[in-house]
Amino acid sequence: xxLKDLGEFNFINRINRxxxxxxxxxxxxxxxxxxxxxxxxxxxxxxxxxxxxxxxxHKCDKAVLVGKKALSCNISDIAAxxxxxxxxxxxVGFPGSLDLKYADELYKGIRKSADSFKVDxxxxxxxGSGKIIINIALIGEVEKENLTLRSGAKENDAIxxxxxxxxxxxxxxxxxxxxxxxxxxxxxNFKINSMIDASDGFLADLGHILEESDKGAAILEKAIPVSxxxxxxxxxxxxxxxxxxxxxxxxxxxxRLENAWLFKTRLSxxxxxxxxxxxxxxxxxxxxxxxxxPAGFTHF
Amino acid sequence: xxLKDLGEFNFINRINRxxxxxxxxxxxxxxxxxxxxxxxxxxxxxxxxxxxxxxxxHKCDKAVLVGKKALSCNISDIAAxxxxxxxxxxxVGFPGSLDLKYADELYKGIRKSADSFKVDxxxxxxxGSGKIIINIALIGEVEKENLTLRSGAKENDAIxxxxxxxxxxxxxxxxxxxxxxxxxxxxxNFKINSMIDASDGFLADLGHILEESDKGAAILEKAIPVSxxxxxxxxxxxxxxxxxxxxxxxxxxxxRLENAWLFKTRLSxxxxxxxxxxxxxxxxxxxxxxxxxPAGFTHF
Numbered sequence: 001x002x003l004k005d006l007g008e009f010n011f012i013n014r015i016n017r018x019x020x021x022x023x024x025x026x027x028x029x030x031x032x033x034x035x036x037x038x039x040x041x042x043x044x045x046x047x048x049x050x051x052x053x054x055x056x057x058h059k060c061d062k063a064v065l066v067g068k069k070a071l072s073c074n075i076s077d078i079a080a081x082x083x084x085x086x087x088x089x090x091x092v093g094f095p096g097s098l099d100l101k102y103a104d105e106l107y108k109g110i111r112k113s114a115d116s117f118k119v120d121x122x123x124x125x126x127x128g129s130g131k132i133i134i135n136i137a138l139i140g141e142v143e144k145e146n147l148t149l150r151s152g153a154k155e156n157d158a159i160x161x162x163x164x165x166x167x168x169x170x171x172x173x174x175x176x177x178x179x180x181x182x183x184x185x186x187x188x189n190f191k192i193n194s195m196i197d198a199s200d201g202f203l204a205d206l207g208h209i210l211e212e213s214d215k216g217a218a219i220l221e222k223a224i225p226v227s228x229x230x231x232x233x234x235x236x237x238x239x240x241x242x243x244x245x246x247x248x249x250x251x252x253x254x255x256r257l258e259n260a261w262l263f264k265t266r267l268s269x270x271x272x273x274x275x276x277x278x279x280x281x282x283x284x285x286x287x288x289x290x291x292x293x294p295a296g297f298t299h300f
Numbered sequence: 301x302x303l304k305d306l307g308e309f310n311f312i313n314r315i316n317r318x319x320x321x322x323x324x325x326x327x328x329x330x331x332x333x334x335x336x337x338x339x340x341x342x343x344x345x346x347x348x349x350x351x352x353x354x355x356x357x358h359k360c361d362k363a364v365l366v367g368k369k370a371l372s373c374n375i376s377d378i379a380a381x382x383x384x385x386x387x388x389x390x391x392v393g394f395p396g397s398l399d400l401k402y403a404d405e406l407y408k409g410i411r412k413s414a415d416s417f418k419v420d421x422x423x424x425x426x427x428g429s430g431k432i433i434i435n436i437a438l439i440g441e442v443e444k445e446n447l448t449l450r451s452g453a454k455e456n457d458a459i460x461x462x463x464x465x466x467x468x469x470x471x472x473x474x475x476x477x478x479x480x481x482x483x484x485x486x487x488x489n490f491k492i493n494s495m496i497d498a499s500d501g502f503l504a505d506l507g508h509i510l511e512e513s514d515k516g517a518a519i520l521e522k523a524i525p526v527s528x529x530x531x532x533x534x535x536x537x538x539x540x541x542x543x544x545x546x547x548x549x550x551x552x553x554x555x556r557l558e559n560a561w562l563f564k565t566r567l568s569x570x571x572x573x574x575x576x577x578x579x580x581x582x583x584x585x586x587x588x589x590x591x592x593x594p595a596g597f598t599h600f
Contacts, residue, residue, distance in 0.1 A: 019421050028423060055428050127355060129433075139336075
């Protein structure tokens with residue numbers, strides 16, 4: 001059997017089942033970052049993202065943006081847990097024939113993102129490789145009361161999404177701002193029951209919340225903020241790498257949130273969590289409701 | 301200018317100079333692992349290693365050994381700081397056409413090493429890639445009094461090395477045991493002034509200690525333990541990936557250490573630290589002393 005026949009998510013589940021964890025681990029594989037015992041008041045968060053030339057970026061993309069993306073997608077993971085990023089180690093695989101200028105620009109992009117979000121770049125590894133590869137691992141922390149998992153969605157929660165969905169391939173996937181400030185505002189001021197960053201695609205990532213929370217949802221086509229770069233609604237909700245936040249909170253807090261939201265980043269209330277047996281349904285602009293499968297981008 | 305014209309170590313120095321760090325970082329780039337503020341009594345350690353198919357291993361190598369190596373080389377880095385490994389995140393790039401059996405075996409090797417050294421495998425990333433890539437990032441911790449840097453070597457320190465040097469390419473580079481138990485014994489019972497794990501090659505890694513400590517050394521050919529897999533002495537001391545410990549301690553503790561050493565792992569006293577102006581000299585079996593350049597394996 002080939003990996004692609006099994007599929008990415010089945011493979012991850014297979015790995016996960018074989019791993020035994022100690023009591024130091026609050027949450028292992030299966031959320032945006034791992035949650036680890038740390039201090040009396042805080043948890044440690046730990047995550048990693050790998051970018052491969054030809055898959056996540058192309059040689060002709062601006063190196064400074066590739067570097068920025070490599071760190072920003074990790075910061076987005078820490079944000080989705082309600083936490084703050086702290087320390088990163090950077091592993092790069094570079095061809096020996098690579099222009100020094102390209103490598104310099106790539107690190108400039110990483111430093112840019114690190115400076116903006118107060119991340120210390122503390123180490124890593126440098127190896128030779130035919131294709132350019134960048135892996136960043138990031139340590140963060142979160143106050144225990146602010147930890148937000150995928151698994152906490154409750155029936156009747158209002159579902160929100162930041163920014164616009166879809167068409168990220170046109171540029172945003174390389175040049176996005178992780179929603180760290182927004183996430184920290186949310187967890188400090190509201191009871192955010194569940195949160196995820198949209199990287200596999202809006203539908204797939206909402207699907208992760210529903211699966212982990214054992215819940216269903218009804219979402220409204222007319223309320224979902226589609227990017228002008230997306231070709232059409234039905235593909236926008238499946239496009240990967242939006243790096244927006246999808247989150248749920250008790251319905252009674254939804255109005256207060258909409259009034260308190262002073263960020264430039266768009267905020268959209270797009271539906272409601274319901275019983276797990278009801279699955280996921282999409283209410284079309286016509287008013288017709290249809291069942292929909294939460295599928296999105298998969299790596300193989 | 302191409303990366304290979306600048307060279308790996310010059311490139312790393314170049315990156316390092318451009319990075320500004322906060323007061324949370326005790327030691328950033330330039331040792332086996334980063335050292336970070338943590339608790340009252342302990343520092344956090346953070347390191348990462350990337351393995352690329354065709355560079356660090358070949359498709360025909362046993363996958364279980366490749367997995368074991370991927371985690372073990374990180375554990376070796378934590379050991380060389382005097383610490384204990386705790387949490388790892390694993391990023392893999394796999395071709396979709398890869399046999400599931402290969403991927404399973406690779407993770408089995410990682411789990412084997414994790415179980416042996418009490419490491420929790422808490423997350424990671426899975427992406428598509430033409431070549432197989434594995435990056436593991438590892439968090440460890442060390443009691444403040446046991447932290448051992450490359451930079452602490454003192455004049456007249458005795459220099460020791462564990463195990464045998466050279467010829468690792470024949471198998472050991474894939475199937476080695478990180479010297480964690482030995483390192484913990486050393487830092488708990490002796491005043492280890494400096495330590496490194498030999499990955500760039502014995503000479504190059506001893507050179508890192510001398511450079512960071514601003515010291516010189518005299519080493520004895522007859523005392524350096526060369527592996528039977530090495531072709532000859534002069535290449536053995538330059539071969540990469542021994543994953544042995546090189547360390548220095550005050551001369552007055554050297555005899556006590558040799559008497560107290562009950563591990564099966566060989567321990568060899570191979571020379572002495574001297575003034576930085578004297579550089580590195582090798583005393584040949586003939587008794588003739590020659591100056592030697594601490595060069596070893598470089599990635600590009």
